[in-house]
Amino acid sequence: MDYLAPPLSALIGELEKLPTIGPKTAARLAFYLLSASRADTAALSRAILDVKDKVRFCSRCYSLTEQDPCALCSDPKRDASVVCVVGEAKDVYAIERTMSYRGRYHVLGGLISPIEGVGVGQLKIKELIDRISAEGIAEIIVATNPNAEGESTALYLARLLTPSGVKVTRLAYGLPIGGDLDYADEVTVARALEGRRTL
Amino acid sequence: MRVTALEVSNFRNYAALRFEPASGVCVLVGQNAQGKSNLLEGLSLLSTGKSFRAAREVDLIKTGAPVARIAASVQTRTGEVQAACIITRAGEGARKKFLRNGRSVSYAQFLGGIAAVTFMPFDLQLIAGPPALRRRFLNIALSQANRQYYHQHATYLHVLMQKNAALKTPGPVNGALLQTYNEQLADAGAHIIAARAAYVRRLSQEAATVHARWVGAAEELSIAYQPSPDISDETPAAILKSLQAALSASSALEVMRKTSLMGPHRDELSFAVAGAVLARFGSQGQQRTAVLALKAAEYALLAQATGEPPLLLLDDVLSELDADRRRAFLGNLGHLEQAFITSVDRPELPSQTARVYQIAEGRIADAPLGAALSA
Numbered sequence: 350m351d352y353l354a355p356p357l358s359a360l361i362g363e364l365e366k367l368p369t370i371g372p373k374t375a376a377r378l379a380f381y382l383l384s385a386s387r388a389d390t391a392a393l394s395r396a397i398l399d400v401k402d403k404v405r406f407c408s409r410c411y412s413l414t415e416q417d418p419c420a421l422c423s424d425p426k427r428d429a430s431v432v433c434v435v436g437e438a439k440d441v442y443a444i445e446r447t448m449s450y451r452g453r454y455h456v457l458g459g460l461i462s463p464i465e466g467v468g469v470g471q472l473k474i475k476e477l478i479d480r481i482s483a484e485g486i487a488e489i490i491v492a493t494n495p496n497a498e499g500e501s502t503a504l505y506l507a508r509l510l511t512p513s514g515v516k517v518t519r520l521a522y523g524l525p526i527g528g529d530l531d532y533a534d535e536v537t538v539a540r541a542l543e544g545r546r547t548l
Numbered sequence: 549m550r551v552t553a554l555e556v557s558n559f560r561n562y563a564a565l566r567f568e569p570a571s572g573v574c575v576l577v578g579q580n581a582q583g584k585s586n587l588l589e590g591l592s593l594l595s596t597g598k599s600f601r602a603a604r605e606v607d608l609i610k611t612g613a614p615v616a617r618i619a620a621s622v623q624t625r626t627g628e629v630q631a632a633c634i635i636t637r638a639g640e641g642a643r644k645k646f647l648r649n650g651r652s653v654s655y656a657q658f659l660g661g662i663a664a665v666t667f668m669p670f671d672l673q674l675i676a677g678p679p680a681l682r683r684r685f686l687n688i689a690l691s692q693a694n695r696q697y698y699h700q701h702a703t704y705l706h707v708l709m710q711k712n713a714a715l716k717t718p719g720p721v722n723g724a725l726l727q728t729y730n731e732q733l734a735d736a737g738a739h740i741i742a743a744r745a746a747y748v749r750r751l752s753q754e755a756a757t758v759h760a761r762w763v764g765a766a767e768e769l770s771i772a773y774q775p776s777p778d779i780s781d782e783t784p785a786a787i788l789k790s791l792q793a794a795l796s797a798s799s800a801l802e803v804m805r806k807t808s809l810m811g812p813h814r815d816e817l818s819f820a821v822a823g824a825v826l827a828r829f830g831s832q833g834q835q836r837t838a839v840l841a842l843k844a845a846e847y848a849l850l851a852q853a854t855g856e857p858p859l860l861l862l863d864d865v866l867s868e869l870d871a872d873r874r875r876a877f878l879g880n881l882g883h884l885e886q887a888f889i890t891s892v893d894r895p896e897l898p899s900q901t902a903r904v905y906q907i908a909e910g911r912i913a914d915a916p917l918g919a920a921l922s923a
Contacts, residue, residue: 461725463713469722497706497732505728534657536699
């Protein structure tokens with residue numbers, strides 16, 4: 350890109366490194382930023398640096414936070430006896446958006462996947478076990494992704510934790526709300542049939 | 549099921565082609581390396597989502613082109629379906645995208661939209677070749693008619709890979725993790741074994757009937773399913789119990805060998821004529837006739853499962869068969885809605901031929917049927 354001013358091509362190069370951004374989108378964003386006000390671009394660059402400098406893992410639940418322990422862990426109105434276990438920090442926000450969960454969280458930092466070199470030891474599983482006795486947790490809700498690794502991780506946790514007397518539950522598989530039954534794929538419908546309940 | 553139009557661009561040796569095949573038996577003739585099999589490969593790709601011969605999918609894209617596209621309009625019992633597969637170069641490999649009626653769909657949703665039975669010279673090794681061929685045969689036949697089977701099988705293979713990776717990880721093996729994988733494998737594996745057992749029972753009956761019609765009832769063909777582990781009772785609950793027991797019993801040995809030793813990824817099929825195992829005692833001719841009966845039975849069962857005759861794709865296989873076997877196989881298919889047959893030589897044309905197409909250098913031309921038959 351010799352025909353571009355070096356700072357501009359450097360910005361395009363940086364943007365291209367981002368996920369889902371291709372060369373065309375990167376160029377479009379770079380030209381937009383060039384035309385944006387100085388205040389806006391300063392706010393963006395500060396925001397990017399701030400997430401690097403100020404966001405860290407909560408020492409209790411391992412979700413992302415600025416203050417340790419995080420707002421969710423230190424909120425006294427939250428039910429400390431129920432903990433929802435998720436794979437990634439972003440899954441916390443998926444559950445929080447529902448506004449119908451009032452317990453606490455535990456982020457594993459991934460799912461068990463020996464193919465990718467992620468064993469039990471790489472995840473915050475030991476930390477979860479420590480929390481159960483330390484915080485008097487009565488129920489663990491496993492909310493890992495509904496794929497093979499999510500299932501392995503959930504079954505492993507159940508195998509590990511159930512003997513200690515804590516109740517271990519798993520999110521239900523089911524039909525999407527507002528959808529048509531005949532549009533759902535067979536596997537989802539079959540799982541929903543297995544998980545049916547009495548009315 | 550009938551293909552009314554096939555369109556390919558930058559696929560194998562085809563730059564761009566639109567082909568509107570006739571119904572009935574379409575024979576594609578031409579010299580070697582002109583693109584006959586490529587058209588069958590394209591049709592098969594739209595059925596199974598995978599090439600029946602490419603080791604590397606990037607080879608499906610025409611040299612120098614970035615994207616290959618294969619699309620077909622298919623008349624089915626329930627209406628017209630448009631199926632398309634787009635293959636894009638991505639790094640060293642290729643990425644596939646599937647569309648049904650113009651909408652992007654997942655591989656699992658795409659699979660089985662077009663039902664097809666493919667028969668090529670390679671299939672003649674089904675009886676005596678390695679067991680992976682026979683499992684592949686079962687997987688293709690079952691996945692087309694049963695999406696649950698596809699899902700369970702894909703899950704099984706995925707978990708199996710994770711379990712093998714866990715067994716190979718240096719250091720002591722985590723016993724609870726191994727048990728977790730075995731629990732998942734038993735669950736998916738029991739579904740696979742139950743589906744395979746039921747399918748092979750019907751396949752054996754159907755193939756035996758066809759076989760008896762050709763060679764007489766004295767040489768009775770039987771196909772036996774030999775699951776890993778052995779099962780005594782075919783109810784799903786009993787299969788699950790046997791599989792769970794076998795997996796936990798072989799755990800210690802698996803840890804020692806660092807690989808999975810038990811489960812449907814080690815299933816086998818065995819063919820026998822009049823009680824003698826064909827792979828060991830059968831002549832070449834007997835094995836060929838058995839494969840023909842197997843393919844005819846696969847066709848019949850797929851037609852039953854989908855409620856209409858599937859496409860039949862015969863890649864250069866007729867030339868491998870003598871005149872009697874050829875006639876026997878084609879005569880048995882009964883109501884054939886559409887078949888595609890590739891052949892180098894014209895005199896081999898089956899009697900039901902509807903249309904002959906001449907293929908040369910990635911182009912297609914109608915050849916007069918009369919001339920072809922009298923040649």
